[in-house]
Amino acid sequence: MVCVDLVFDKTTNTIQSIKITGDFFLHPEEAIDLIESEIVGTKLEKDLIKKKLESLLAGCELYGFSIDSLSDAIIKCKEADSH
Amino acid sequence: MNMAIDEYLMTHATDTPVFRIYGWSNPCVSIGYFQSINDIDFQKCKTEAVGVVRRITGGGSVFHEKELTYSFVSRKYPQKILDSYQEICQIIVSGLGTLGIDAKFSPLNDITVDGKKIGGNAQTRKNGALLQHGTILLEVNKEKMFSLLKVPAEKISDKKISDAKYRVSQISKTFDQVAESLKDSLKLVFGCQTLPATLEQSELESCKKIAKERYSNPDWTLKR
Numbered sequence: 001m002v003c004v005d006l007v008f009d010k011t012t013n014t015i016q017s018i019k020i021t022g023d024f025f026l027h028p029e030e031a032i033d034l035i036e037s038e039i040v041g042t043k044l045e046k047d048l049i050k051k052k053l054e055s056l057l058a059g060c061e062l063y064g065f066s067i068d069s070l071s072d073a074i075i076k077c078k079e080a081d082s083h
Numbered sequence: 084m085n086m087a088i089d090e091y092l093m094t095h096a097t098d099t100p101v102f103r104i105y106g107w108s109n110p111c112v113s114i115g116y117f118q119s120i121n122d123i124d125f126q127k128c129k130t131e132a133v134g135v136v137r138r139i140t141g142g143g144s145v146f147h148e149k150e151l152t153y154s155f156v157s158r159k160y161p162q163k164i165l166d167s168y169q170e171i172c173q174i175i176v177s178g179l180g181t182l183g184i185d186a187k188f189s190p191l192n193d194i195t196v197d198g199k200k201i202g203g204n205a206q207t208r209k210n211g212a213l214l215q216h217g218t219i220l221l222e223v224n225k226e227k228m229f230s231l232l233k234v235p236a237e238k239i240s241d242k243k244i245s246d247a248k249y250r251v252s253q254i255s256k257t258f259d260q261v262a263e264s265l266k267d268s269l270k271l272v273f274g275c276q277t278l279p280a281t282l283e284q285s286e287l288e289s290c291k292k293i294a295k296e297r298y299s300n301p302d303w304t305l306k307r
Contacts, residue, residue, distance in 0.1 A: 027208060063164065
């Protein structure tokens with residue numbers, strides 16, 4: 001399971017900070033730190049997030065989540081906040 | 084200290100693989116590299132004098148008490164994650180088989196008996212070396228285990244918790260029986276000789292340093 005803790009700028013619709021936690025596997029593990037820092041500033045649009053994650057996770061192996069499901073989870077955080 | 088020794092073995096891996104068998108002097112909860120500290124009841128762990136350590140491997144939280152824990156370090160291993168889990172878990176499956184236990188490797192990283200989980204595994208790879216550590220439950224206090232390990236919010240319902248409890252089991256063998264079976268299994272699975280080894284004093288000092296700087300450091304434990 002993957003949990004996303006997201007802070008975003010409603011005016012610019014961009015990610016301000018993000019924490020991705022869960023019982024998944026990602027090799028190499030340090031890639032998670034790179035994602036959490038490099039994705040800051042990305043617009044909260046699924047295609048853009050997915051593209052960014054694909055670039056950051058190139059060469060990494062994931063178990064327990066996919067790039068698509070993580071992109072969805074990030075977008076859902078935004079939607080949950082607006083309800 | 085256990086996690087520090089495993090890390091030391093990985094960072095000092097040679098061409099000779101190492102299979103380490105160990106237990107826990109005090110109960111402990113280990114959490115995966117990516118987990119939030121809020122995935123466990125940290126306060127309850129403190130109250131009940133259960134240690135908490137963050138692993139350098141991913142995966143979920145584990146309550147270590149009456150179990151046999153092992154780690155395997157090697158520079159030669161299948162590159163595909165699934166293949167490497169399968170190969171290393173074969174040591175466990177084969178070893179338990181010699182004790183009359185029909186254990187199975189359950190991808191990605193579990194060992195099951197009669198469909199119930201009796202052990203889990205987690206892996207990392209750094210600088211050409213692989214570390215896999217895993218557990219075999221010898222006796223499990225499910226009430227205590229599930230009071231310390233939080234079930235994710237999305238899964239909170241009496242049924243789901245019951246299901247999780249149902250899926251966990253134990254094997255009725257002693258630590259020594261299982262340890263011996265694993266040693267024999269290493270020879271069978273890899274067709275190799277096994278030599279007993281202990282850490283030298285200088286190595287233990289290095290492990291203590293790792294334990295102090297990482298595993299006993301709240302910055303590491305509480306980093307997520």
